[in-house]
Amino acid sequence: MIGERVTEGWQVRLKSCGPMRYVSAAFLLFWLCGWAIGEGVALTFLAKGILALMNGAPFEEGRSPLQLGPALAAGGFLLLWLSLWTLGGIMAIGEVLRLLWGEDRLIVNAGGLTIVRCRGPFRSRREIPRDLLRRIVIDSPSGPVVAETPQGRIEITRLGTNEEREESAAALRSELGIREDAPRTDPVALPKGWAEVITPEGERAVTVDAATKRLRVRVVALAALAAGALAYGLVMESLHRVEVLPVAIIAVAGTVGVSWLTVWLARGRMEWRIGRGSLTLRRRFGSTIKDVFEGRRLELVVSRDSDSDEWIALEALGEGAAESRPEQWTRVSSKNRRRITSVLRDPSVPRLLGAWLSKAAGVPLEDRTRREARQAEITLTLDQLEKSGPVGRVAARLLGKAFDKTRKSA
Template structure:
C-alpha cells in the first residue's frame, strides 16, 4: 500500500516461489509452441499460394494451428500473470475508486462506483480467495494476486477508509444481503422492469470462441473448394461441412444480436427472447425450485427451474457439480421478484437418513429371504456394531 496527496493505492503482485517453476515450464513449452506455429503457418501459406502439398495435410494443419494458437495465447497469458503483472486499487480523496490491471505491457483501467459498494471482503474463505467488492446484486473480483494476508489487510483498510461495514452488527435482525452470483447481470432499462441477462463479458468470450470455430470451418471449406477444382469427389465432404459452417455462422450472429433473458415483474418471472429490436415472450412462471437429478451411473446434476403448473418448468440454469451458485441465484430471484423458492436438494443429514432407511429396508428383505439370509443379516449387524464401537472409542484415543 502507498499513499499520495489525498490518495491511497493498494498494489498486488505475484508472490511465492512456485510461480517461477510454473513460469519456467511455460517458457520452455512456448519455445516448442513457436516452432510448431511457424512450421504450420509456413506450410499453409505455401499450399494456398502455390497449391503444393497434400490437401488432407492442409486441412489437418488448419484445425491444429487454430487450437495451437489458442493454447499458446493462454500459456503466454499465464506466463505474464506469473512474472509480469500487477493489480492496483486507488482510493481518491473524494472516495472514488479506480482499478488498474496490468498484464505485461498491457494496462486496463476501470472506475468503480463508490455508492454501489457495500463492503470489501476476501471470498471463498481460503488461501486462494480473491479480494472482492460486494455490490447490491453481485460480487466484483478485484484481484487474486498478492498473499492471502495482504488481501485480508487490504479488505479491512478499504472498509475503514470508505466507512463500510463488512458484517452486520446483528445477523439475526440484519441478515446479509442476497448477492447475484457470477455469470449474470441485471439491466435496468429507462422504462419497464429489470432484466436478468447472462454476463456480457462471458458472452464476449463465447463470441470469441465461436469466431475461432467459424474461422476454422470456413477455412476448411475454402481449402475444400480449392481442392474440389481438381477432384469433384471432395464435395462429398464439402456439403456436410458447408452445412455445419452455416450453422456455426448463425450461432455467431445469435451471440452478436440475440439473447435469452428474464424480465422481473412483481411476483412473475417472464422468459423472453430478444433478437435485435424484436422481442418474443416464451413463458411466465410464479415460483422457483432447485432440484437434483441422478443419472443411471449415480452422477448428480442440479437444475434451477421456474415452475408454471400444469406446464413444463422453464430452465433458468443448471450445474453438474455444486448447487451453491444455483441456490444463490434462486434466492436472489426470489428476493428480487417476490416469488417463492423451494430448495429440494437434500442436505448431508438427509442423505445419511435416506441411506440408513434404504439399508434397513434391504436388511429386512435379507432377513425375510430364508435361513441363509437371516444368518447374513446377523453378520451384517455384528459388523455394524463393531464399527460403532470403534467410532466411539476413537476420540478417547
C-alpha cells in the first residue's frame, strides 16, 4: 500500500500482487487464444451466410442455394451464441488486465471518497459523497474493502495483500472520520431487485421486483425464439434427410421446455409470505397457490462451489434444522432449509434482505459471514480435529498453517 498527499487529497494506491496471478493470467491468455479463433470462425461463417442470402448464391461451391427458413434459424442461433461468446471474451480480457496491470487509487478529500480503477490503458472513476458513507469494512480475511451507504454496499478495492487492505481500510476510516464500530443508523430497506407486495389474499410477501422479472422473461423468451428457430430449421432439414430427425426431435423438446419456462416466469413466481414469527415460501401460478416451506429463523452463510468460488447465501431454516458448517460446499435446499438468495462474494444483498425479513417477520437472523464468526467456526473445527485422534491432530496442524497463510497472503 502506498499512501501519499496529492493535489486532489490524500491517496492510497493498491496494486495486483501475488505469484498465483501469473498462473491465472497464463490460463486466461491460453483460453483467449481459442476464444479469438472461435470468434473469427463464427464471424466468417455468419458473414458468408449473409452474403449467400443476399446474392442468392450457394454457401459453398457445388451446393444448392440456401433456403431462407433454415438459414435464418441457423443464423439466429449463431448470432445468440456469438453475443455470449463475445461477452465472455471481454470479461476474460478485463480479468487479465486486472491480474497483470490492475491498480486502484483511493482518493480522500473534503467531498468524500473517489475510486479510480486502472486496468492497463483503461480507467474508470467513481465518487462517493462523504454524507453517504456510513462504514468502511472488510467482512472476511481475504475479502475486499467495502463501503456501506444508504443505497447498499460498494466495493472499494480487492487488490493488494490482506494486510494492505486492512491498512488501507483503517487509513480511509481515519481520514474520513468514520469509526470502525460505527452502527447503521439508516432504516432497513429491501435491496435492489426485491420488492414487497400485497398478495390477492391481502397478505404481505416479498418477491423479486417487476423489473427483474421482466428482464428474466425477456432473456428466456429470446432463448426460446432462438431454440424455436433452430428446431424449425432442423425439422425442415429432416424432411429431406432422415438422419437429422433424432436431432430435430431433441431440438423440439428443448424448445418446448424453454417455452414452458418462459410461461412460468411470466405468470408464476415464488414468494415469501410474511407471518408472525415465520416466513412461508409459496409457489404461485396464476390463481393457483401452494405453500411449500415454512421457516422459523434466518441464517447468513458462506459456501463454496466446486471451483472454490465463495458464495454468500441467505437461508431460511425450519424447525429442527441443523446449524451450517463453516465454509461448506454449496448445497441444494433440504427438508428443513431453503435458500432465499445467494450472491458471488458480495454479502450486501443477502445481508440487507435478511435484515429486512428478520424485522418484518420477527424471526431471528444469525450472521455467519462476519470475520469474527468465521474465525470462531474455524477455531472450533480445528479444536474438534485436535480431539479426534492422531490423524485429526495432523490435519488440524496442516489446516491451521493453511488458514494462517491465507490470512497473510492475497
